[in-house]
Amino acid sequence: MRTGDVPGHGADAPRRRSRTARLLRRTVVVLVVLAVLLGVGVAAGDVALRQRYDRNIERFEDPFVALPEAERPPAVEDPAVPGDARNYLLLGSDSRISAGDASQWEYGAQRTDAILLVHVPADRHAVYVVSLPRDTWVAVPGHGDAKINAAFSYGGPALMVQTVEQLTGLRVDHLGVVDFEGFVAMTDALGGVEVTVPETTRDMRAEFPAGTYTMDGEQALDYVRQRYGLDGGDFDRVRRQQNWIRAVLGEALSRDTLTSPSTLDAFLLATTRSVALDEGFGSGELRELAVELRGLRRDDLTFLTVPTDGTARSADGQSIVVLDEAGADGLWAAMRAGTVDEWLATGDADVLGDRVD
Template structure:
């Protein structure tokens, strides 16, 4: 297992194949600022989403190891069967598989999803909501964040913040609400908790983040430049807001820089070729999530094999276009939709043409600098 307290000394810059490790746009993203709260968790859960489709069940794992890991994944009874109206599936063509769309939620209470008997209406909300799309040609992955306070129509409940859907009706209503909003057919559902993410960062030997200024993180002073941070230091880096010139605007860049650094470390840090490191890392991952019963270890393996040539530069970290913040009629602070901007993006997502859309409209969707264009 890798050292859980990496040295704080500066490290060498990564190769062009590893843009995630040290290339961070901490304070210069064009995305609109987000409201304070638990938004740092969006970055953490995005990492899980990417790791899930890239790593879990890769062909090199033996049957015993796959069974051992698969048996620890908490499963959710079919959340799709209770949905009466679904977004249409993408048509299948002879030369291209359909995209795979995974709805990923982050919550403090994963057991409320994995064990429906412990779920109580109104007791749980989701701090992170995102769609992870694996393109049909398996050349791109898009991680699309939906701000939790986005004001939408929740089927059967009227206008509400989108994170209320899970609170009102669990996984099924969350899926239905996202499908109704975006028109994107959801194939799988994952809900994750966050307690293990500090340990997860330590499990891979820390992550390399490019610090634009000298700063103190979790009691350790760092100079500017590419630094290897352990879990506690990386968490402190992403949680900071008050000292940053752009507040939440800057903090979102830090969150996304951390998630991209983890992906790069997994892909390029020797984890996939070291059985001990791989087993430790995957064991930490499976402790954090519950999945729909149809998202089997075999399907995860199939996705992982299809994506074995993927590089971190081919992963888009995006946020839906919004019109900023506002106030609802009943006095809630909300994120306001920008339908002029988000509707064509949703159409591209549903049609599996995100890459083409981003190329034609490079400024239409907030995204982390340095991801695929």
């Protein structure tokens, strides 16, 4: 079924888009940064074109200068592979700079609804994208236990990085902040993306009979918004968001896109307009990583959610997500040791599968 045939898609889409901001922020974060990494590599041979994309990327104050070096985890070095593993913390926000620039951050004014840790092993053979639910109950340095997204509200980007490093024991190399405004354009620049709905689902806004669709950006909004009728509720909705990211990345990395100058240019313009990176993440490093990942394909990307023990209530009555501490510690240890594939094989991981309800 083509994009125009998706049920439940009507003229009130712009109004619906404004109500889906928080949900969409979760979806775009890793897509944008990885697309930039790969896209800059594709364009590396054309200096003028590369500079055009580089200029679109906004920069914000480096949050790492505020962190005491002695208190940070060390970089992970694999003696069998030249170079280090890399970890990128990606946050979703209404505005790239107002929410990402420490000079514009205000106490209590912003929280991030999307928190993803992207791990690139030293051998660059894969990318692992770990979702940290925003309500995950963790220790926030200097503030006691709280939902993990409160760290951004309490102390901005620097405290968010410090909280994640303390939780995982992993050194965060760079931080990206993404807004959602350009995501519809990104999806449409690709001519839509293919998404399969295995069973008919519906809510008050949209219905998707079972089938495979080529969804444009607006239609995909309805798909990721659905929660009612899904057995896992919000957790299933997160999987749908990951499924959409995977579909867009797969299309962006396809031969049809990479060999079409007009499609690739439209996609890269849309992505670079939607991302802000810390000042330390320079264009040279972006291009170097892009070249290292030039052979990456959809099957080399693994999407998973940190192991949890479901939901509960905190002592003060907040609805929270409880970490499976043993499972999470196993994941962090595997990322530090460069053995994520082995850890995934144990069956303890909540990995995005081929079927997404």
